[in-house]
Amino acid sequence: MAGIRDVAAKAGVSVGTASRALNGTGPVSAAARERVERAAKELRYVASYTATALKSGRSRNIGVILPAIDRWFYGKVVTGIADELIDVGYELALYNTQGSHEHQEAVLGDYLWRQRLDAVIPVSLQLSAAEITRLLSMDRPVVGVGGPMPGVLTVSIDQSATGALATAHLIGLGHREIAHVTGGTDPERDFHLTDSRRGGFEGEMSRAGLQVRDDWVLRSDFTLGDSYRQAKVLLSGRERPTAVFAASDEMAMGVILAARDLGLRVPDALSVVGVDGHEMGEAFGLTTIRQFPERQGARAAQRLLTHLADPPPPDDINLHEVLPTELVVRSSTAAPGE
Amino acid sequence: MAGIRDVAAKAGVSVGTASRALNGTGPVSAAARERVERAAKELRYVASYTATALKSGRSRNIGVILPAIDRWFYGKVVTGIADELIDVGYELALYNTQGSHEHQEAVLGDYLWRQRLDAVIPVSLQLSAAEITRLLSMDRPVVGVGGPMPGVLTVSIDQSATGALATAHLIGLGHREIAHVTGGTDPERDFHLTDSRRGGFEGEMSRAGLQVRDDWVLRSDFTLGDSYRQAKVLLSGRERPTAVFAASDEMAMGVILAARDLGLRVPDALSVVGVDGHEMGEAFGLTTIRQFPERQGARAAQRLLTHLADPPPPDDINLHEVLPTELVVRSSTAAPGE
DNA sequence: AGGTTTAGTGGAACCGTTTACAGTCGTGGC
DNA sequence: GCCACGACTGTAAACGGTTCCACTAAACCT
Incomplete structure (x- = not known):
């Protein structure tokens, strides 16, 4: 492994000059720079990052x-x-x-x-x-x-606004019986995100004078599988929501799968909206609030x-930069049937 | 930021001894070691990795x-x-x-x-x-x-064996009309993987005396969306396979979605097997060859x-260590209907 | 013409560790 | 009582760069 001393020697300059030439810091004559660069190339010289870091602090x-x-x-x-x-x-x-x-x-x-x-x-x-x-x-x-x-x-992104936007979309379509799949299974993880998205949901519901049913708020772990299982229970009940807002696309897809397995057509019998903009959502026709991670x-x-x-x-x-999100309407949401 | 000199000074030893105590290299008296360790803790000393790396080469x-x-x-x-x-x-x-x-x-x-x-x-x-x-x-x-x-x-893993295993599973169930979703859209990416899984498929087919139809080999890009679109075309044709082996779970799920959208029941009208052991596969009831990345x-x-x-x-x-895979049979595969 | 700047350069200190080396001291063997 | 040995320790030389400083020579002022 060639060091900068080798390069300097080969170029016929001092190590100081070699370093300056290579880094473009400080004045170096064109001729010297050229010689150093050629020497470095021929020796396949690459500066040791550890040494650089130690000295320069960067x-x-x-x-x-x-x-x-x-x-x-x-x-x-x-x-x-x-x-x-x-x-x-x-x-x-x-x-x-x-x-x-x-x-x-x-x-x-x-x-x-x-x-x-x-x-x-x-x-x-x-x-x-x-x-x-x-x-x-x-x-x-x-x-x-x-x-x-x-x-x-x-x-x-503005988590709360995201939840509100999704909810408003459903309400705007005429839904009044809306369930929510949220996170919160693991108290450490996704804590705030879960809370604020649900906050947006609840805010928008109450603004529209709609009630949030406790048993229609499903706590999941943000995976498709878990959401699928929980949605199956929810949708098998005697009373069913006409729409579900899931706090992530994966969970929304779980809901769609559950609905299909129960013979419920989406969006005729059930509208579903998610959050993320997950690529897979497209094949599901999933309406979603797209964010851009x-x-x-x-x-x-x-x-x-x-x-x-x-x-x-x-x-x-x-301090806090808020990036935009975007409602993407596909075929998983529509006005409530019948 | 405290350096090892500070630690040494505080502990009343030389830097050499401090270093040896901290790293456990070379002999250090119990008393000295204890003093050094306490000093380090009190000073919140953490060795600079860049310096360590520069000197030690590790x-x-x-x-x-x-x-x-x-x-x-x-x-x-x-x-x-x-x-x-x-x-x-x-x-x-x-x-x-x-x-x-x-x-x-x-x-x-x-x-x-x-x-x-x-x-x-x-x-x-x-x-x-x-x-x-x-x-x-x-x-x-x-x-x-x-x-x-x-x-x-x-x-x-043994890609070829994986392809063969999946194919054998379908053939064992009685399928003879089998399609394959493979990769290869991007020539640079997933090159070998694609080829060898397909090789396993073809080998197993010919071993069973079955023909591989060119128009039933779909080249996809390993995403659910693309596989979904291609499968939709395939399954809309007049002649349909009774089973599909997809080279990844994502693509397999795309096939299942396509089938459902066309009103084909899985596994009654179409069996589907994938490769991966993707968590989402569970909610799809996807049969798969699980690998453990x-x-x-x-x-x-x-x-x-x-x-x-x-x-x-x-x-x-x-040189080449081969890790096992595992056939996981769920509800997306069954004997061909009728 | 003399004094100042300025481009270019070499030499050496330094970044914060590890580690080779040389030294001190107590202990045990003879 | 002396020597060898081991445990322990301190000092200083690396590691491979960057950067400060001093210095020369040419160019630029007044």
Whole structure:
């Protein structure tokens, strides 16, 4: 492995000059620069990142902390982040807490302090005040995705408005008997998201003077399978809603499958609306509130990068950036039958 | 930020002793060790990884290169790897090539050479001979997932056997008119996987004396949506297969949706079998050949770690480790109707 | 013409660890 | 009583870059 000394020697300059030539910092004559560059190429020289990082304090490495990777939303977010980073030569360190507080603490307490990271993107993390303090005291840029994370910059969608929009769509079609599939099975995970989407649902219902039946609010774990099972029970009851708002597309698809298995036609006998914009929704004809997780990830990365480039951000910055969502009407919703 | 000097000073020992105490390398008196440990704790000392890596040459960081993160298989593989690594204090650097050869070259050519990585796990990568040579010349452990990658250790399932098993299951039920949904839309991606699963299908068909109809082999892109559309065309034709083997669960679910939309009952009018063991398959009653991507990822990580711990591996190691799959029979397959 | 800037350069300190080396001290063997 | 040995320790040299500083020579002022 060639080092910068080898390059310098081969180019007939000092290591200082070689470094300046390679990094474009400081003045270097055209001739010297050219010789250094050629030497570097011939030697297949690549600067050791660890050495660079140690001296300069910048590692060109940013950490992404999330509770899972094998779920639609997180996969998309990471994709968005990764796409944004690869172009500017940053690398991406992934920390999967698996929703375990133990792991989360280990990551927040130790891993992030090893100075290998220039900045951090926590995704949908349930952070305690102490954890946030600790995170921010690292004195590196932090931009979260999802939220809320009081005190840290975030990028997210308006969960409550999303719930309200979906509900309003159903009410607008004439539905009055509306059930809701929400999250909350795992108290640690998706806590706020669940609550605020349901909040939007409830708000919109009461605004329209409609009642929210407790037994029509299904607590699920955000998977298709669980939602399917619960919806089957719900839809087998004597009284049935005419519409269901599910807090995610996966759960909405579960509801559709359950309805079909029970011989209920969608949307004739049951309207279903979800949230996400999951690709699979298309084949189901699923009406949904589309969010753009890749864009959320990309946006977080961008904000991070500008903070990294610029001096410390002004104080009047937009702390919580809210990205738009979009109602996509397909064939799973219609006016109530009969 | 406290450095090891601060710890040493506080504990009243030299930095050498402090380092030895903290790392458990070399002899240190119990008293000194205890003082150092307390000092470190009180100072919230965490060793700088960049410094450690620079000096020791070991970064406790392993790279995962893959063509996408937002697909079921990759999400699972990464989860398996991450779970395995977090326990032993290794970190995970993620490189998403997005299926672009440009990015792949950048990663293989530059990124991996910056000495930030102790080892590399390429996942489902289509590597040229030159790329493999370059990868191996880094002189660090490499264990791939999926394959084949001639010359590098890999962990994978037997794709061909998987195709054969699925096909045999259908034939065993009495089906003779069998269609296949395969990949291959994107020539770069999933190349081998597609070919070998289809190979298994064709082999099993001919073994049973059955013909493979060209127009019953659907080339799809491994998504539910595309498979759905193609299956709809297939199943609307005058002649219909009585069974479909889809090379992935997502595509199989697309076929089931298409069948239902056309009023064909599954499995009465059409049997469908997939490959993967996708969680969503359960609600579809999907029969499938289950593979365990998390286990594949975990296994790759384990092999890597042992190679990292032990001296260079013996030459007679098992180059390609094949992990088992499992037929899961649910309600999407049955003997042909009538 | 003399004094200041400025482009270009080399040398060396430094980033925060690990680790090779040399040394001190007490202990046991003879 | 001396020597060898082991346990323990401190000092300093790396690791491979970046960056500060001092310096030269040419160019630019007044």
